[in-house]
Amino acid sequence: MAIRLYDSRAQALQEFVALEPGKVGMYVCGPTVQSSPHIGHLRSALAYDLWRRWFTYRGYDVTFVRNVTDIDDKVLANGSANDPWWAVAYRVELEFTAGYNALGILAPTYEPRATASIPGMQELIATLIEKGHAYVAEDGTGDVFFDVKSWAAYGELTNQKPDDMADSADAATRGKRDPRDFALWKGTKAGEPASASWNSPWGPGRPGWHVECSAMARRYLGSSFDIHGGGLDLRFPHHENELAQSTAAGDAFAQHWVHNGLVNIDGQKMSKSLGNSIYAAEFLAAARPIVIRYYLASAHYRSTIDYHAGSLVEAESALDRIQGFLERSGRVLAGQGTSGGAVAIPDAFATAMDDDLGVPQALGVVHETVRAGNAALDDGDTATAARARAEVIAMTSVLGINPEAPEWTSGEGGAADAVLGTLVDRLIAERESARASKDFATADKVRDTLAGAGITLEDGPEGTRWTL
Incomplete structure (x- = not known):
């Protein structure tokens, strides 16, 4: 089955056909590093x-x-005199990177900063002026605007007509021919720091927001690429303006537009004005990062997530079922000398993922496989259990939620878990030895000692399992 994705411009599911066989070029709008990241930023990146x-x-x-x-x-x-804008930007950028890393989000192939791409932006603006789709303001400010009326296709991404659109608010209306025209270049204004100004053919200044992404996408992916992604809130005006200025300049630009849904908090839209924003640092402190990754991935990427107090508890419980099966099957199969080997993911999982990244349905396959694997262990069917284990590992690895993967077990936390596991296993062995010699007082003492430390023992046919 071919991969299908929902194209926001076509407003329909479409079969994905790569521009270059075997390769995919993806551009995703990253953060504007003005303030700390919140849960919505993490959801979009994931x-x-x-x-x-x-x-x-x-x-x-x-x-x-x-x-x-x-x-x-x-x-x-x-920014301020004591804390320059560029220092604020870099500090916030590091916060975003820390959040991405905590959730196991892979580093991008390229992660360009707008300030490192000014020449490409100026080149794009010059092309638009030459083609008659942009103009320099006549008020001497050095501002350059995109001429919306000059581009008949403007509005095609969001299926709007220019006459129905609100005025552009990204720059003052003075110097504009039409209030809906948007800024490509902003001439330096009084009071702005000199460090935020670059020389240009139209005078010193800085780029408008929309032209930044068009220029960076062109530089790293070429004039035409496969997929442009971002949050649903970026469709208009940001992505609409990107599409207009890039195509007006002669670039084919993105073949597909993909947008992820937003995050609500207890049924309300998350916003600073409502004071209900959940920032990444506090969110990541609320549960294990792998649990948060599971939670954010468990809803379809185009849907709205409604976060509430019990959300992470539910995700923790779901992930514990997966982890419990992997631990149980790992112990049993290690003793039997088989682990199932490498297998392909189940067809039902692949079908779900091919259908516009149907992660909720794919997770359903994961949990069904976990149930089947546990049933096989109960029945002593180690061959079926081994295959189920291998399939669960394969599926969760694709989703980045394999509890046994190095990113979730290595580092300080993983080392501590390994030490704890060694000590607990030693005590369990002592308890088993005591039980075998009918020294039940010692066996009970070991159990009580572990219970006092918050460790529960569960005896079963395949041995003793412990959990925190």
């Missing part, structure tokens, strides 16, 4: 990490570009 992982599993060589917008009105507004 959605495209899952897309990337699935394309890779299907045999594509993926070039994944995610930009950093480090020059913008809001970034400048958050």
Whole structure:
């Protein structure tokens, strides 16, 4: 089955056909590093990490570009004489990177900063002026605007007519021919730091937000590439304006547009004005990162997630079922000298993922396989259990939620778990020895000692299992 994705421009599911066989070029709008990341940023980054992982599993060589917008009105507004805008931007960028790393989100192939791509932006603006789709303001400010009326296809991404659109708010209306025209270049204004200004043919200034992504996508993926992604809130005006200026300049630009859904908090839209934003640092402190990854991935990427107090508890419980089976099957099969070997993922899982990244349905296959594997262990059917274990590992590895993968078991936490496991296994062995010699007082003492430390023992046909 071919991979299908929902194209926002066509507003329909479409079969994915790569521009270059065997390769995928993806551009995803990364953060504007004005303030700390929140749960919505993590959700968006994870959605495209899952897309990337699935394309890779299907045999594509993926070039994944995610930009950093480090020059913008809001970034400048958050700077000060003692804490320059560029220092704020870099500090916030590191917060985003830490959040991505915590969730096991793969590093992009390229992660360009807007401030490192100014020449390409100026080249694109010059082309638009030459083609009659942009103009320099006549008020002497040095501003350059895209001429919306000059491009008949404007509005095609969001299926809007220009006459029905609101005025562009990314720059003052003075100097504009039409209030809906948007800024390509912003001439330096009084009071702005000199470090936020670059020389240009139209005077010193800085780029508009929309032109930044068009120029960076062109530089790293060429004039035409496969997929452009981002949050649903970016469709208009940001992505609409990207599409207009790039195609007006002569680029085919993105063949497919993909947008992920947003995050609500207890049924309300998350926003600073409502004071209900959940920032990445506090969110990541609420549960194990692998649990948070499971939670954010468990809803379809295009749906709205409604976060509530019990959300992570439910995700923890679901992940524990997977982890419990892997631990149990690992113990039993290790003793039997078989682990199932490498197998392909089940067809039902692949079908779900091929159908517009149907992770919820794919997770259903994971849990069904876990149930079948546990039933096989109960029946002593080690061959079936081994195959189920291998399939669960394969599926969770694709999704980045394999509890046994190095990213979740290595490092300080993984080392501590390994030490704890060694000590607990030693005590369990002592308990088994005591029980075998009918020294039940010692056996009970070991159990009580472990219970006092928060460790529960569960005796079963395949041995004793412990959990925290």
